[in-house]
Amino acid sequence: MFQRLTGLLLAVALCLSAYGVQAADNRLILTGSSTVAPLVLEMAKRYEQQHPQVRIDVQTGGSTRGVNDTRTGLAHIGMASRNLKPTETGLRVHTIAIDGVGIIVHRSNPISSLSNTQIIDIYTGKIRNWKDVGGRDLSITVVNKAEGHSTLELFLNYFALKNSQVRPSIIIGDNEQGIKTVAGNPGAIGYVSIGAAEFSQARGVTIKRLPLEGVAASVAEVQAHRFPLARPLNLLTGKSPSPLARRFIAFAQSEAVADLIADQFFVVPR
Amino acid sequence: MIDRVFSTVVFAAAALVVAALVWVLTDVVSEGAARISWAFLVTEPRDAGRAGGIAPVLVSTLWVLVIALAAALPLGLGVAIWLSEFAPKQRGFAAYTGITLDVLAGIPSIVYGLFGNAFFSVYMGLGYSLLAGGLTLACMILPVFIRTCESGLRQVSDDWRQGAWALGMTRAAAVCHVLLPAARPAILAGLVLGIGRATAETAALLFTSGYVDRMPESPLDSGRVLAVHIFDLSMNVTGGDGAAYGSALVLIVLIVLLNGLAQSLVDNWFKRRISQ
Numbered sequence: 001m002f003q004r005l006t007g008l009l010l011a012v013a014l015c016l017s018a019y020g021v022q023a024a025d026n027r028l029i030l031t032g033s034s035t036v037a038p039l040v041l042e043m044a045k046r047y048e049q050q051h052p053q054v055r056i057d058v059q060t061g062g063s064t065r066g067v068n069d070t071r072t073g074l075a076h077i078g079m080a081s082r083n084l085k086p087t088e089t090g091l092r093v094h095t096i097a098i099d100g101v102g103i104i105v106h107r108s109n110p111i112s113s114l115s116n117t118q119i120i121d122i123y124t125g126k127i128r129n130w131k132d133v134g135g136r137d138l139s140i141t142v143v144n145k146a147e148g149h150s151t152l153e154l155f156l157n158y159f160a161l162k163n164s165q166v167r168p169s170i171i172i173g174d175n176e177q178g179i180k181t182v183a184g185n186p187g188a189i190g191y192v193s194i195g196a197a198e199f200s201q202a203r204g205v206t207i208k209r210l211p212l213e214g215v216a217a218s219v220a221e222v223q224a225h226r227f228p229l230a231r232p233l234n235l236l237t238g239k240s241p242s243p244l245a246r247r248f249i250a251f252a253q254s255e256a257v258a259d260l261i262a263d264q265f266f267v268v269p270r
Numbered sequence: 271m272i273d274r275v276f277s278t279v280v281f282a283a284a285a286l287v288v289a290a291l292v293w294v295l296t297d298v299v300s301e302g303a304a305r306i307s308w309a310f311l312v313t314e315p316r317d318a319g320r321a322g323g324i325a326p327v328l329v330s331t332l333w334v335l336v337i338a339l340a341a342a343l344p345l346g347l348g349v350a351i352w353l354s355e356f357a358p359k360q361r362g363f364a365a366y367t368g369i370t371l372d373v374l375a376g377i378p379s380i381v382y383g384l385f386g387n388a389f390f391s392v393y394m395g396l397g398y399s400l401l402a403g404g405l406t407l408a409c410m411i412l413p414v415f416i417r418t419c420e421s422g423l424r425q426v427s428d429d430w431r432q433g434a435w436a437l438g439m440t441r442a443a444a445v446c447h448v449l450l451p452a453a454r455p456a457i458l459a460g461l462v463l464g465i466g467r468a469t470a471e472t473a474a475l476l477f478t479s480g481y482v483d484r485m486p487e488s489p490l491d492s493g494r495v496l497a498v499h500i501f502d503l504s505m506n507v508t509g510g511d512g513a514a515y516g517s518a519l520v521l522i523v524l525i526v527l528l529n530g531l532a533q534s535l536v537d538n539w540f541k542r543r544i545s546q
Contacts, residue, residue: 029397029398034502034506035506037481037506038318038319038502038506038507039318041318041481041482041483042317042318045484048484055484055491057398057480057482057492058481058482059398059477059480059481059482059492060476060481060502061476061477074392173505174505174506175506175508176504176505176506176507176508176510177505179508193508195508196508199508199509200508200509203509263317263318264318265508
C-alpha cells in the first residue's frame, strides 16, 4: 500500500519536474499595470496563435509591481503605464502605446473649457462652485485617483501639485470607475484615459471632455502629439532579455498589433 | 401596541433584506440574460473580454474550486473530529487550535491572497497557478468549515456516543457510522459556506491563480476565475459591462447548482452509511 502510494507520488513529482523544464524556454511571464494588462493579453493571444508552442502569461498588480518583479526576476517582462522614476535603475524601457489623459465633467455642465490655473484652483479647493468659473450655481465634486495609480502621478506632475494639496471629494481606482463616477454626478470633475472617455461618450455615457491648453482631448490630438497630458505604456526588461522576450517585444512594437492598440482605445507611438 | 410596533419593525427588516436580494437578482438577470447563450459558455473571450465567451474562465473556476475542496474537506473534517471527539476539552493545544481558527476566520481575503502569493507561488515555486489559487482558497475556507463541522458534532447527543460504546463499536467506527451522519446538516452548511466563499473570491485569487484567460492545460497553469473576470470587466475594461453582467449571471447559477449538488451528495453518502 505504502509502496504504491510512494510510487504514485514519485510519478507525479517526475511529471511536474518534467513539465517545469519543458516550460522554461517557451514560457513568458509578464506582470504589472492593470491599464496595460488587457492590451498585452490580446497581443499575447495573437502571438500564441502564430507560435503554438509558446505560452505567455499576463498578470496584473500595478506598474510598481511590474518594475519590482522585473528587477527581482519574478517576471520576464514588466508592464508600466508611466515613465521610470530616477530610483528605478537597471531596466530597459520599450514603449508599445500612448495613452492621453483628459479632464472630464458631466454632460449637463455648460462649461466648455477651463484654464490650467482654474483646474489647479478647483483641485486645491480654492474654487468650490461652478459659478466661480462661469458655470451654474452648483458645488464642485472633485474626483481624484487613489495613491499608487500612474494617472495620478501624471496629473500631479503636469499641474505641479502635491497629492497633499489636493482636496478631493471622491477618491477612485481604475479608469472605468472614474467615468462612471463623473457620469453619475452633475457637479463632478475628473481625469481619465481619453480613448476610454471618447468611446463611452459615443455610447451615450453622460460625460464631456474638456480641452487642455486649447487642444481638444481626442485620440486624434494624442496621436498627433499635440495633446499635452499623455503617458507612455511601457514594457520593461532587464539589461539582457531572453531571446523569446526580445521576439515578443518586437512583435508588440510592430504593425501587426496596431489594430489591437486601437481596440483598447490607446494610440500607436510614432 | 408595543407588540404591534415590534412585529412591524421585524417584518420590515425581513422585507428589506428580501427586497435587496430581489433587486440585485433582477438587475443581474435583466442585464445579463441577453448575453447568455450556449456560445457564451463554450467560446474563449476576445477583445479583453468584451466579446466572445467565458469557457476558459468557467473551467478555471471549477479547477480552483475542486482543488480547494479536495484539500480542505478531509483536513477540515479531521480537525473537526479531533476537536470535538478526541481533544481534551478546551484545554492546552485544543484551546489554542480553537483560538487560532477564530482569528483565521476573521482575516480579510486579500491577506490570504498575499500569503498565498508569498508561500505557494513564490516559496513553493508553484508560480501563478490554479494549484496555488486552490490551496490559498483551501486555507481561507478551512477555519469556517472546521468550526461549523465541530459545532455540528458537539451537538450530537451523548446518548448516541454511549449507544455506540454499548454496542462495542470502536471510536473510529462510532465517528464514521454514527456521529458524522448525525452531524450531516452542519457538515452540509460548512460545505455550502465554503463553496459560496470560494466561488465568489476575487482578492485572494488575483495574485495566486492569476489573470490569464487561456484554457488551462494543467493545474500548474495560471487561470482567471469568474469573480476576477467580473471585477476586471466592470472596473478596468471600458465597455465590458455587458459581458460582466453575463458572467455574473453565470456565477450565480453556478453557485446555486453547486449547492444543490453538494446537498444531494452529502445526503446520499450519509444515508447509505446510516442504513448499513
